[in-house]
Amino acid sequence: RPGGCWLCWCPFCAEPAGTGLAIKAVACWRRPAPVAGVVTVTRCSRRSLLRGLGGLGLAIAGCTGLWPGPTPTPTPTPVRVQFLHLFGEDTPPGQTLRRLLRRFNERRTGVVVESLFVAAGSYGAEKARLLASGTPPDIIWDEPTARLMETPGLVAVEELFAGPDGFDAGRFPPLLLDFLRYKGRLWVMPFELSAISVGINRDLFARYGVAEPAFGWGWDEMVETARRLTHPDRQEWGWGNTRSAWQWFDAIRSAGGRLWRTETRPVRSALDEPEAILGVSRYADLWLKHQVTSLRAPVDEFNRTGRYALWPTCVAVPGYGPALPFRYSATSVPVIHQPASLWCWKVLALFRRHEERVRAAWLFVRWFYETENFLDWAIGAGYLPITRDGLEHPRWRALVAADPGWQAPLWEIEHGYLYRWPLVPDVAGWFRHFQAAVDAILTQRTAPAVALPAAARAINALIDQGHCLGCD
Template sequence: MGTPRMRPRSFRRALTLLGLIVVLVLPACGRIGPPPEPVTIVFACERGDVAFYEPLAQRFNQENPRITVQVVGMDSRRLERDLDDAGVDVLTAAFSLRNLINSGALLNLDPWISQDDSFAPDDFYPGLLKLYTYEGKTWAIPSGVDPLVMYYNRDLLERYGAPQPAVNWTWEDMLITALTVRDVEAGVYGYAPTFAMLDAMLFAYQHGGHLVDDWNNPVRTTFDDPLVIEALEWYGRLFLDEGVAPTPEEAMRAFGGRELAGVNGVVQGKVALWTGFYSWRGGTSFWPRKWEFRWGMVPLPRERESATLMSVEALAIASKTQHPQACWQWLAYLSRQMPGRLAPARRSVAESGEFERLVGAEIAAAVRASLEHALIIPPDAPEILSRVGQPWQHAIEQIVSGEATAEEALRAAQQQANP
């Protein structure tokens, strides 16, 4: 975490006064009214999202004629590094906001939330709004979420007559589908991981295990939890006993590439089931090319419990803005819209007929089910979570390649993560 940049004392006094003024000009209750004079605010987002936000800004301006929103694409690293000098009023952020908060670069949103009856904070899925609460104050609101889901190659499933996954499917259902599709001669696999360490982690949580003692305030890892070991024994059997998933060496030989061998297998149409974030649908983001097959989406299969991961993007207001009222209206407006590449953070939007018409009934159902059982990835994960990665990944590699049993690999990883 960077060292906060100190401000001149006079500016701190002015900033404090501005905060008092913001509170005083808010109406006592109801909706936030329009600004007294026409204003223009600058909204910064990732460059790839500009085409999505510009039509929203135009519609917002039609509904709020006194507010013009100028959408600009800006590198997130610049926003994180020097927001004060970027000339931005409102921003999207997929990164930690802690440095910006500590430096006084963001506006406390609580006065606006408490006075805007139309905002409905309880409409957000559990835990999302709290994610951006530091020292009892709310500094951002969720703009969209990205849950990890299970994708499937519809063409392969139909070709081999395999059962199609459904919202409430189980580990056993997954294995049956994967076994039905597995074709040794054609080099077709029932399942392949794109990020094995994430898949294995979620299977552990679905079995009732935990990788850390407390997800929100972790102190130590718990790789040697008996339920984690049991889950990873099952996961290893997919590769070594059932043969429905390729070991790392098999994947490299069959599909090419190293860490991305599983990705290559999916693109080549040789994998029936794989996990991925919602935003990856159709082969976007880091995929080498779009998927040239019919595909479907369901939640991850469940066992004792349902569990998945979810990343979150947020909206925040710069403390230096001259137009906090207009910024709040734009921010609140965005929170009620359909996200572009992400899934809705508000329950009312995710459960709406409009969302279902936009993405289709199957995808909408997968998103809704996933958001009910998601572990939220903290934007500024504590040190213990950052330490999980390397020893956990090494253990998974040992398990799926047969170099060590699940118990051996996980006990060694536990010692490495907790020296």
């Protein structure tokens, strides 16, 4: 102001009607009375100038603390989906899955996938509880059964294939998708596939100078090989298995047998057929007659110590090998009677809680099946890269060239060994009767020719009582 002082105030802090923060800065510029056409400016003294700048600094500092700045844009809350599985972190599949989940979550797509691990012994019961609760996990690792396909809330993946974020079904061999159709619809994603092969402890073979078996070997050759590698005094066994009847299916199939007579109505158990009795008899002989394995030798523990030479495994390829304390490879299951049809198959199922979570879960599944990601899963976990682009990928081809064991499950599939586990029949409670028969045979309480027909009759009674999907 001419001849006076300027008042400095912070316009951001000022209140209406001029009542805000006001600080008298200093008389900094003086304007004498004006002369026509001339403006005379008198410079302030240095002391006045410094006092003025100091006061201005205090004013700005006071205002700055009160000015909130621009409002930040809030970060959207990510959609969290749950993935139920039984892959422990001390296993190759569990370690591989953990790496992939971390890789996906770090992409910040707005979706976070949470691992929901349940140990194998509790998995079935916990899965059933979660499904019955009405709030199931978004993604579930499971077996492809009719009972799964009938579960309320299951999303038919063929709907997602055809949606805006679709999936090229042609990436899978047709066999995989055809088998998984139920009542004309595709409900689940194929996730794991491997023919059940035979693991080889190459260190034991080398130690005793025994030739490793070739693809397509027979049962008698396997028994002789197991005998040469059995040394009970050292707790080394030529053949490793468990009493679980699940692994005895392989013996039935390698003898040309089957589990069900699906051509009849109602469906009947085929455990009383000659091929089934032959397969179980030959398998029991490994314990009771040839003594190349032991009822007291747990497979998992002996694999960790390298004391089994051969054992049936669903994790057939050498991606499983790094977890073992010996050199590992694989070969085909020995054939008893005719080309076996062997199976190891799991799927991913998506459940609908609400549409946002379905879209989020599908975003993860599509990412998981991208070529490099799924190849990382297959090789790290020890399964086949079941997409066409995975099987043709240079990484997979290099592994097969380096160790024929990688080829074992593919060789079996190509030669008709793959058993297509039927979605129907699905007989609730049938397995316990087969397991009881196996236990009775191994403890020599009865013979296979007696135990298996008795189990078949008990299973048929369950079917007749209506405990079956797809039997009528």
